[in-house]
Amino acid sequence: MAERGGGGKARAADPARRAAWEVLKTVRVDDAYANLVLPAVIEHFRLDQRDAAFTTELASGTLRWRGLYDAILATCVDRALSRVEARVLDALRLGVHQLLAMRVPTHAAISATVDLVRDIGNEGAAGFTNAVLRKVSARDRDEWVAEVAGPAGTRKHLEVALSHPAWVVEELARGLGPTRVDELADLLQADNDPPAVTLVARPGRAEPAELPGTPTRYSPYGVVLDGGRPSAVAAVAEGRAGVQDEGSQLVALALARAGLDGPDRTWFDMCAGPGGKSALLAALAAERGAVLLAGERAPHRAGLVRKALAGASGVAGVVVADGARPPLRPGSVDRVLVDAPCTGLGALRRRPEARWRRRYDDMMNLVLLQRSLLSSALDLVRPGGVVAYATCSPVYAETSQVVGSLLGGRQDFVLDDATQLLPEVPDAEGTLAGTVQLWPHRHGTDAMFVAVLRRWD
Numbered sequence: 001m002a003e004r005g006g007g008g009k010a011r012a013a014d015p016a017r018r019a020a021w022e023v024l025k026t027v028r029v030d031d032a033y034a035n036l037v038l039p040a041v042i043e044h045f046r047l048d049q050r051d052a053a054f055t056t057e058l059a060s061g062t063l064r065w066r067g068l069y070d071a072i073l074a075t076c077v078d079r080a081l082s083r084v085e086a087r088v089l090d091a092l093r094l095g096v097h098q099l100l101a102m103r104v105p106t107h108a109a110i111s112a113t114v115d116l117v118r119d120i121g122n123e124g125a126a127g128f129t130n131a132v133l134r135k136v137s138a139r140d141r142d143e144w145v146a147e148v149a150g151p152a153g154t155r156k157h158l159e160v161a162l163s164h165p166a167w168v169v170e171e172l173a174r175g176l177g178p179t180r181v182d183e184l185a186d187l188l189q190a191d192n193d194p195p196a197v198t199l200v201a202r203p204g205r206a207e208p209a210e211l212p213g214t215p216t217r218y219s220p221y222g223v224v225l226d227g228g229r230p231s232a233v234a235a236v237a238e239g240r241a242g243v244q245d246e247g248s249q250l251v252a253l254a255l256a257r258a259g260l261d262g263p264d265r266t267w268f269d270m271c272a273g274p275g276g277k278s279a280l281l282a283a284l285a286a287e288r289g290a291v292l293l294a295g296e297r298a299p300h301r302a303g304l305v306r307k308a309l310a311g312a313s314g315v316a317g318v319v320v321a322d323g324a325r326p327p328l329r330p331g332s333v334d335r336v337l338v339d340a341p342c343t344g345l346g347a348l349r350r351r352p353e354a355r356w357r358r359r360y361d362d363m364m365n366l367v368l369l370q371r372s373l374l375s376s377a378l379d380l381v382r383p384g385g386v387v388a389y390a391t392c393s394p395v396y397a398e399t400s401q402v403v404g405s406l407l408g409g410r411q412d413f414v415l416d417d418a419t420q421l422l423p424e425v426p427d428a429e430g431t432l433a434g435t436v437q438l439w440p441h442r443h444g445t446d447a448m449f450v451a452v453l454r455r456w457d
């Protein structure tokens with residue numbers, strides 16, 4: 001492993017820390033997703049397994065805890081943080097994470113960050129970095145939280161201490177609803193705990209027992225991976241299994257389990273990219289002689305769906321199509337999934353940067369799109385057929401409100417009780433009766449929402 005810290009001047013930065021800084025820079029400059037950038041950066045710096053783990057924790061943890069770290073840095077810097085050069089601020093944040101959340105000795109965390117600042121070309125900020133991090137190192141994490149987060153028990157305290165933007169905390173509180181709002185701190189904490197990797201054994205193609213790990217709590221197809229890379233598992237490499245959060249498995253299951261009157265032949269996944277749910281749905285469809293058509297608006301994501309479905313039975317095809325204008329006759333489909341584009345505020349555990357990137361206004365634009373996609377799906381399904389509307393968000397405006405407003409204008413649809421379709425999952429009722437809302441702190445899954453709407457006429 002590369003040497004970390006120690007005395008001396010003007011050394012090149014430790015590659016593991018430089019790699020973590022590159023991840024932060026790419027997320028900041030290119031709007032990249034940290035989990036997608038990390039493997040490429042680790043490869044580029046030729047990090048061994050131990051250094052790769054260090055870089056992953058350093059980059060992901062820093063992105064997750066940025067809100068708290070910026071509140072701390074603001075008290076240690078003599079000017080507004082917005083006036084600190086962005087690349088130096090990223091290095092400072094990495095330094096704070098090492099000081100307050102990793103077992104890196106103080107002198108090593110500070111001197112390695114000073115080396116990093118020099119290495120990225122800002123020799124002039126070396127003294128500043130050293131002085132700021134010395135101030136940070138004067139207290140431990142709990143002391144800093146007490147200093148910068150205000151009185152415990154307030155919303156403001158939760159925002160800062162658990163590092164979430166105010167509007168996100170507000171929306172998550174509303175999503176929990178008045179009877180559950182006391183779970184807010186547990187939810188925010190769960191967002192900060194990196195999840196274990198969960199695999200799905202696609203039925204008819206792989207058995208959960210083939211996968212190395214522990215069976216998931218609720219999904220009959222899921223296994224929590226013991227460790228190691230998923231791609232090293234033969235069934236994953238062969239496409240018979242895949243990486244998929246248990247919540248997503250349960251959404252597919254709810255759609256497949258809904259009872260139908262009449263034929264059960266044609267399934268449509270309207271927003272299929274990158275194809276995780278399509279692959280599970282196709283396997284479930286094949287078991288009963290039905291076929292799945294997958295639609296996706298973005299051509300490159302449709303390509304990912306094709307890859308996810310390679311070698312699968314039960315596939316009618318993959319089409320690049322706007323779900324608002326699907327290439328299917330109205331009233332012709334037995335089951336439709338609308339896994340709608342959403343804020344993703346239910347998947348913050350696995351997307352450390354997402355909470356800082358999303359804006360309240362994004363949400364309002366997404367709600368309009370969600371309504372239009374669900375409305376189109378309701379037109380596609382035949383009388384007696386079902387539509388599952390899902391999001392990886394627990395935000396009220398994107399979930400219960402979208403479903404409630406569409407149902408209000410469509411006398412030909414009723415809501416099935418989705419909690420009855422997933423009886424193995426306790427305490428999962430959404431704020432709209434009959435919908436299912438999963439939670440990371442309660443179920444150990446992403447905060448997936450699903451409602452099942454049945455056309456009776």
Ligand SMILES: C[S@@+](CC[C@H](N)C(=O)[O-])C[C@H]1O[C@@H](n2cnc3c(N)ncnc32)[C@H](O)[C@@H]1O
Pocket residue numbers: 248270271272273274275276277278295296297298301321322323324339340341342392
């Ligand atoms: C939440 S993701 C779907 C995840 C996917 N079901 C899975 O399990 O892998 C939403 C997808 O909808 C796609 N999308 C956005 N607008 C769309 C539209 N108007 N019609 C169809 N797909 C759309 C996005 O490109 C994105 O791939």
